Amino acid sequence: MPEGHTLHRLAKLHRTRYAGAPVRVRSPQGRFAAGAALVDGQVLTRAEAYGKHLLHHYESGLTVHVHLGLYGVFTEVPLPMGEPTGQVRMRMAGAAGFGTDLRGPTACEVLDRAEVAALADRLGPDPLRRGADPARALERIHRSRRPIGALLMDQRVVAGIGNIYRAELLFRHGVSPFRPGAELGAEEWAAMWADLVALMRVGVRVGKIVVIRPDDDHGAPAYGPNRPRTYVYRRQGEPCRICATPIAHAVLEARNLFWCPGCQPG
Known part of the structure; x- marks a missing residue:
């Protein structure tokens, strides 16, 4: 989608x-x-x-x-x-x-x-809309014990995030997708929101989801032709680009979930 x-x-x-x-x-x-x-x-x-x-x-x-x-x-x-x-x-x-x-x-x-x-x-706040308020999303996150990996896919919490941005954002901030929303810190969320805004603006500009930092953009190829590399998305079983731990896969609320157990403990 x-x-x-x-x-x-x-x-x-x-x-x-x-x-x-x-x-x-x-x-x-x-x-x-x-x-x-x-x-x-x-x-x-x-x-x-x-x-x-x-x-x-x-x-x-x-x-x-x-x-x-x-x-x-x-x-x-x-x-x-x-x-x-x-x-x-x-x-x-x-x-x-x-x-x-x-x-x-x-x-x-x-x-x-x-x-x-x-x-x-x-709908929740859209990171690409002017004036979007991340505090609205955090309020809904803090009211829930659902995993943050599920909450980020809930359009009532944040509008516009899909499976790739969800998986890669959590990796970039070392957050386990299974951490209950109520346990996510306000400072963590502020950093994640700022990162998400920047990443999605790049997506609008270039027409592709670019999530990997330049220093890490090497090694194993992307998951598909003409796709930028990812850290975890669709890389199950492959070594993490940072710590070499095999990337894990599960199904969370009927959607495929990818994460690194080494970089995202919990």
Whole structure:
């Protein structure tokens, strides 16, 4: 599933290509036909991301909300666009010579202002949004005995973190993923939040999750082609890049978890 930096990159791209002018919106697949008709031909005033949610705001006050989920993807193409291929949930065409097709999202729906506000209220602070308050996340963390590795994946605690950022952030700060949230220190969380903001900003800039420090960026290759190296993510059984302890793997709340028992004791 795309992590928060991907949605912020999409929001920036869509602001550049579509905002400030009327946008043609339709649903070749038909599943979003009624929603598309509500915003078709309106001016897209802005696009923004909140965690893993993409929001297209229109002049009428309506908003198209997209959650890509596991399989959703936008395909950006220049105009004129050819005939749709595959199951295109939403097709947008702008005035600046670009169009985009959305396939396979978990959610593609039209929300009013109250519904957008309710969505934001359900989410924790997004490290990539200006003014995000890490104290809100810490308050929820300190109220819980759930493992910090589970809490970081809870979008109600922090919006935008996925499996890679979760695993790598905990490693970089030597925190066991199984430590209860209530036992995480305030200073530890302040350092983790600052690091997370910096890492995710790099992700927005380069379009990849870069988490390994330059001095450690050598040795065993990355877990996949064209992927930057990681410390623990998808490296189970391989030696830790720092202490050589085999990287461990478990399933925590139905998600794969990776950590180094040597660098993250507990």
